[in-house]
Amino acid sequence: MIPLRYRRLWLALSVALVGAILYSSLAPSLALPTPEGFDKIEHFTAYCGLALWFTGLYPRARYWQVVTGLLALGLGVEIAQGAMQLGRSAELFDMVANAAGVGVGLLLALALTGGWAHRFETWLVRR
Numbered sequence: 267m268i269p270l271r272y273r274r275l276w277l278a279l280s281v282a283l284v285g286a287i288l289y290s291s292l293a294p295s296l297a298l299p300t301p302e303g304f305d306k307i308e309h310f311t312a313y314c315g316l317a318l319w320f321t322g323l324y325p326r327a328r329y330w331q332v333v334t335g336l337l338a339l340g341l342g343v344e345i346a347q348g349a350m351q352l353g354r355s356a357e358l359f360d361m362v363a364n365a366a367g368v369g370v371g372l373l374l375a376l377a378l379t380g381g382w383a384h385r386f387e388t389w390l391v392r393r
Contacts, residue, residue, distance in 0.1 A: 268325050271387050276323055283319060284339070287312055291343045295353030309363035310370075313340060317371025322382035329375065333368055340364035 270276055290312075313336060320332040340361055348356030 267323055268381060268384055270383055276383055287316065292346055306359060306363040309360050310367040313364040313367030314371040317368045318374060318379055321372065321375035321380050326380060329372060333372055336368045337365060
């Protein structure tokens, strides 16, 4: 993790964020109708957001670990969904959407947003 003044807060928010993703991914399905393919947009957005979040907290040299961890998280969720009997199912295209989200998040981090947490803290301290 990059040196941050509010490290514990960032870690707590990270745990809460991943916990929210896990809960929303593994909670029993409400069987509400969803437009065809809309869940893929949800997967893409969630994993892009996670990639942007974690690339803000870790140095570029560790982005490969962020990507690996997020892909493992997505795969683990899909395996868990396939194993549970609560209205969820594992889908290859969910994993594709997860990976695409991580990829776009990584590209955005490399071009613009990487290290955002340090910049945010610097801005906060100046205020």
